[in-house]
Amino acid sequence: MTATAADVRSILSIQAHFVPSAAAKKQSTSQAKKPEGISRELYSLIGPSAPSLAAQLQKPQLKQKPRLGSSAVRWEWRKFRNGARGDSLELGHWVKATADPDTEYPFSKYNVQTAHFIYSQDEYSKHLEVDPEWTKDETDYLFNLVREYDQRWHIISDRYDYPGGPHRVMEDLKERFCNVCRRLVRDRPWAGDEASRVQLISTFMFDKERELIRKRYLANLDNRTPREAEEEEALYLEVKRIEQNERKFKRDREELLRTLAGIDSGLPDIVEDELPTILFDSKKKKKGGLDADSPSTPVSAAPPKQRPQPSPRNPVYDALHCITHIDLPVTTPATKAAHQPSFLRTYKLPVPKAAVVPKISQTLAEINISYNRLVMPTEGNVARLNALIDATLPLVETKRVLDKVEYDIKVLKERLNVRSSAPVEEEAGGVVDAADGEAIEGTEEGRAQSVVSTRSTRSRKQRRSVSVSSVDTTGAGTSRPPPKRQRRN
């Protein structure tokens, strides 16, 4: 609502006579300045007092005209395949005819798959069996659900129904899932650098208590009645107002005391606690600086005498002189016993346990790495070899467990085969016997021969003894085949 000069003039109609002459006078001096885009009449009316309006008139800001000259772009209905789909479903969509038909479906990249963790029995018993409330079966069940519903926790907690398990709220499930994932990331060998590992671990941080409190708080907020909400709002405003008043009051008082008595009021601060203390600190520093200037306490001059190094941590200097800094725990005692004598880097090459050395050396030899030698045993390379061997240990361990499981499977399969073949033979005994008859006969013949031969030698040996023994041997000979035949089955 700004009044223009014209308005003023129209209101003060008495002075209207003078205006033209004054405007004319002004015009004569400032005619050259008349901006373009305003008619002379208008300008003479409004005078130079409304340049903003003139500027607006001067260049009308219009939308650019659409370029209609070029022909319309053609759109086509084309079939496409979504690369993110597992099946080869073909759908159609409208695309510009100019688009390259071979380009990948642009939205397929948004189908992000989260990495799913799975763990072996061995890993579970080693690292994950920490929560007595969870069994492996239930954890498996949880992980399957998480995979199935792609970490959509509301669905997971809705569908979660582990037979025989206790009731679990969403936070319980999340906590378990995050704990397991975190442990797996932490305990498994990591191919990348430490920072990415720490970052990944931090994504699996889950504070169940905090989450529960947060949800409860939100629920409380949501359950307020409109009246309560209003009251809260009013109270909040009131508090703000009081605070503001207090601050103002304090400022006034401070000012008054300073002007009258030249001292601080000593009133407790309300909000701006920091400001005065900073001021105070700086005063202190100034005082300290003054003290340091006086020759009685040359505190700042003393340290350089003790430590003449140019600067304690200068990367360039350190690299030049091959210096590395160790961050000491503050508590290490400065005793002689704590001193670590000098060593050659090769002394610090990792030494795996004797029991796993052959496996490790073999595994690493397959990828052309010597487990106990380095060409350039620098600090970094020794650490790298260490990390490599640390990563190889679980590999060797997994191989061992895998072998064991494979062996168990073999044994079980064999047992199953035995069991499944045994009843078949019993049922169709005649057929099998007929089929196997020859083989059995053959073997029995051989066995009989051998029995005969042993019997003959035995009988030769035992000829001198009583004939009872020979009867005994024949008895053994007849009773032997059946158990052997059983074993064959």
Place this chain on the structure above:
Amino acid sequence: MADRVRVRGLSIFRPIIYGNTATLLTPEERAALDPSRHEHTHRWTVAVRSAASVPDSDVVGGADDLSYFIKRVNFKLHDTYNNPSRVVDKPPFEVTETGWGEFDILIRITYIADSGEKASSVYHHLKLHPWAGPGEPEIPSMDVALKAGPVHSWQYDEIVFNEPFNSFLHTLTAHPPTPLPKTKRRPVPFHIAYPDTLKDTRLAETPEFSQEMEKEEADRLEQAKKKVVAEQEQLRNTLIEKEKELQELQKLVGPNS
């Protein structure tokens, strides 16, 4: 007194190399040898040197004089040599001898008294015959050996001093080591931990240690770790599958057994 204070939280190292170079004796040289040594076939030099080489020299390493922190180096040769324990107390820390066989040399490095450190010992296997690839004879014939030229066997290492005395740290920082060349300018010294460099031993030039070698080894180790982790991952998946199979089998077998 202040000089006998250890600098806490600091460790400083010096890159060194130790090893030997061996050349085949020519018939004339062999003839000139002492009669007691008529069986000797090689002349070799075992040494402890700084890691960086002097540019355009045919010596491996030795750009810096190490006597500012090494007081003495003992080389314990094979007992068949006269006076087998050779003490070298001034640079260059090396022993040149003739011989016919390879053996382990115990190298004992004693530091200057100011360091307050005990001596360090390392073994070096004296290498006389050219490095052999798989399938090649370990001791090749004279002609092959002659063609191969001098044999180099060097190990890079770093002597680390933890929390050195202030005065010793001064001494060390007063002699910064010559940095290794950033890139390979000459052949890589062969090392059995990395047989791929074998072809370099066929080159006539004197080998040299470089920072690139360190980086290459770092890459090699990183790659190996990635491979190992990937394999572990794969094995784990198989294991999990097998465990499932086992469980099913156990269920099948279980009730009856």
